Every structure is written in structure tokens, then in C-alpha cells.
Amino acid sequence: MVETGLSVSGELRRSVMGWCLAGLLTPALHAGAQTAEEASTTRVPYVPTPWPVVQAMLELAQVGERDFVIDLGSGDGRVVIEAARTRGARGIGVDLDGDLVKLSNDEAKRFGVAARAQFSRQDLFETDLSAATVITMYLLPHINLALRPRLATQLRAGTRIVSHDFGLGDWKPDAQVTVPVPEKSYGPAHSTLYLWVVPAFVNGVWEGAYGDGTASGRYRLDLRQQFQRLTGTLTIGGRSAKLDAATLAGDRVAFSAMIDAAGGRVRHAFDGRSIAGELVGLWTTSGARGTRAGPTAANSASQTRALRVEAPVDGLRRN
Numbered sequence: 207m208v209e210t211g212l213s214v215s216g217e218l219r220r221s222v223m224g225w226c227l228a229g230l231l232t233p234a235l236h237a238g239a240q241t242a243e244e245a246s247t248t249r250v251p252y253v254p255t256p257w258p259v260v261q262a263m264l265e266l267a268q269v270g271e272r273d274f275v276i277d278l279g280s281g282d283g284r285v286v287i288e289a290a291r292t293r294g295a296r297g298i299g300v301d302l303d304g305d306l307v308k309l310s311n312d313e314a315k316r317f318g319v320a321a322r323a324q325f326s327r328q329d330l331f332e333t334d335l336s337a338a339t340v341i342t343m344y345l346l347p348h349i350n351l352a353l354r355p356r357l358a359t360q361l362r363a364g365t366r367i368v369s370h371d372f373g374l375g376d377w378k379p380d381a382q383v384t385v386p387v388p389e390k391s392y393g394p395a396h397s398t399l400y401l402w403v404v405p406a407f408v409n410g411v412w413e414g415a416y417g418d419g420t421a422s423g424r425y426r427l428d429l430r431q432q433f434q435r436l437t438g439t440l441t442i443g444g445r446s447a448k449l450d451a452a453t454l455a456g457d458r459v460a461f462s463a464m465i466d467a468a469g470g471r472v473r474h475a476f477d478g479r480s481i482a483g484e485l486v487g488l489w490t491t492s493g494a495r496g497t498r499a500g501p502t503a504a505n506s507a508s509q510t511r512a513l514r515v516e517a518p519v520d521g522l523r524r525n
């Protein structure tokens with residue numbers, strides 16, 4: 207294991223943290239993506255997230271009693287302890303700095319949350335993330351990028367990720383807030399927080415049937431996903447159209463498309479979820495305004511289930 211934290215304590219830690227982070231950030235901001243191995247040899251200094259920013263991170267992720275929070279590089283444990291203390295969540299923190307891990311476990315005891323907030327000395331690149339419903343981190347841009355494949359593959363759809371000050375490259379956040387921090391010891395007097403909701407892996411070709419007796423048919427759906435951005439094509443009765451509205455939020459999938467049919471153009475819309483490898487939800491059809499709806503184009507709503515018949519080998523996620 208490579209020692210990447212600064213093992214300093216008390217006043218010394220507080221005085222070095224400002225210049226240390228500032229000095230590391232400049233080259234790091236310009237660095238390209240690294241492998242996890244390269245990134246784990248990079249020093250990420252200990253700089254605690256200011257308390258108002260901790261609160262804002264928990265608020266942005268909407269942390270509650272049912273959540274399991276993992277803070278990657280947990281410092282003095284404040285994020286997980288605060289999540290347990292003020293929001294009833296459970297969680298763990300990992301850090302390479304043994305002194306900070308001990309301090310965190312002591313603090314968890316002092317606040318009476320030791321059963322729900324636990325800390326261990328561990329490399330964040332070797333930490334199993336699969337139990338998390340919320341990931342928090344205050345690292346460096348290139349470390350975030352090196353972590354990204356683990357975040358995308360290990361986390362369940364719907365898991366929230368909140369990062370203090372640094373993004374995830376071209377995985378654009380779902381939300382972003384700025385918190386004033388007048389006493390911040392480096393950079394501008396504010397912190398930027400980013401939120402991502404891990405999208406389900408829906409890339410691929412799906413087939414299913416819709417219908418309620420009034421209107422029915424089989425469909426083929428070719429979905430292309432880049433993180434939470436969804437595009438695709440719907441094919442029904444040999445006619446194809448691009449999806450004109452497609453959204454992916456956690457496991458929630460919605461789209462619509464206008465397909466030519468014998469009696470006029472028909473709007474097909476799906477609103478549902480990706481559940482255990484199937485797309486399950488409501489399929490509605492409606493005749494387009496100004497066109498004559500034929501027998502297959504009458505308004506209808508029915509439950510549908512689509513199965514994936516082809517999945518890309520180089521997809522973002524496998525589950």
C-alpha cells in the first residue's frame with residue numbers, strides 16, 4: 207500500500223493544508239486521466255471540508271436514515287459522522303492515514319454513533335463500493351477520473367455521488383451548487399459541490415410488445431447511453447424514428463418517438479424502470495394531432511416488459 211496522506215497532526219496539519227493543496231492542485235488540474243495504480247501513488251493532502259460545506263454535501267445528496275454513506279479519503283471522519291449524527295444514516299470512511307482513522311473512530315464514539323460510523327485504514331482504490339447508496343469525496347481531479355470506472359461499475363443505479371470542488375471529466379453532473387466559504391484557506395472563497403446519480407446500464411438493443419387490445423404491436427429499441435445521456439431509435443412495424451425525448455435518471459427510463467403508421471403518425475411513449483435486466487413500465491400510444499388515427503394508432507396505455515437482445519461489449523456498465 208502506498209502512503210499518500212500527509213501524516214502530520216494538530217497545528218502543523220492545519221498550517222500545511224492550505225499551501226499543500228494549492229501546490230498540488232495546479233499541476234493536477236492539468237493532468238490527464240490516470241490509471242488507478244498511477245493515481246494511488248499521487249499524494250492527496252488532508253484538507254477537511256468546512257462544516258457548512260459538509261452540511262451542504264449531505265443536503266445535496268438528500269442523505270437520510272436509509273442511506274449507507276462511503277467517504278473516500280475520510281480525513282477526520284466528519285462527513286460520515288455528521289451523516290450518522292444529524293441524519294441517522296450509516297456509513298464508513300476509508301483513509302490511508304492511520305492517525306486520522308483512529309481520530310475518526312474516537313470522534314464517532316464521542317458523538318455516540320460508533321455503531322453507525324466506522325473507519326478503516328484502506329486505499330480507496332481497493333475499497334468495495336457496492337454497499338453505498340451515497341459516495342462522498344474530496345480528492346483531486348485526476349484521482350476522481352481514475353476512480354470513475356469503479357464508480358460506474360460498482361455502484362447500483364440511483365446511488366448518489368457528491369464531490370467537493372472537483373468533477374468527473376466528461377461525466378457531467380446532474381446538479382451543482384456553490385457554497386460560500388469566506389474562511390477558505392486556498393483558492394476562491396467558495397466551494398463547488400457536484401452531484402451525480404448513477405444511471406442504470408441500458409445501452410443495447412431491446413425488444414418487447416405493447417398493447418391493450420385496442421392498439422398493439424412489437425417494438426425494437428436501440429438505446430445508446432453515454433453516462434446519463436440517452437439517445438436511440440424505436441422501430442415498430444418496419445418503421446424507425448429517433449427518440450425525441452429520452453431521459454435516464456438512476457433506474458428511471460422515459461422516452462417517446464413519432465412512428466409512421468397506416469392511419470397516420472402515432473406517438474409512442476415509455477415511462478418505466480430498468481429492473482433486473484428488463485425495461486418495465488407503461489407504454490402509451492396516441493394519434494398525432496392533425497392526423498387520422500388508424501386502428502393501430504388509437505390511444506392506449508399498457509404495461510410492457512422489454513428484454514435486452516444485444517448489449518455492447520464496450521458499454522459503460524455491465525449490470
Ligand SMILES: C[S@@+](CC[C@H](N)C(=O)[O-])C[C@H]1O[C@@H](n2cnc3c(N)ncnc32)[C@H](O)[C@@H]1O
Pocket residue numbers: 210211212246249250251252253254255277278279280281282283284285300301302303306328329330331343344345370
Ligand atoms: C482533502 S482530504 C478530505 C477529507 C474528508 N473527506 C473531508 O472531506 O473532510 C483527502 C483525504 O484523502 C486521503 N487519501 C488520499 N489518498 C487516499 C487513498 N488512495 N486511499 C484512501 N485515502 C486517501 C488523505 O489522507 C486525506 O485524508
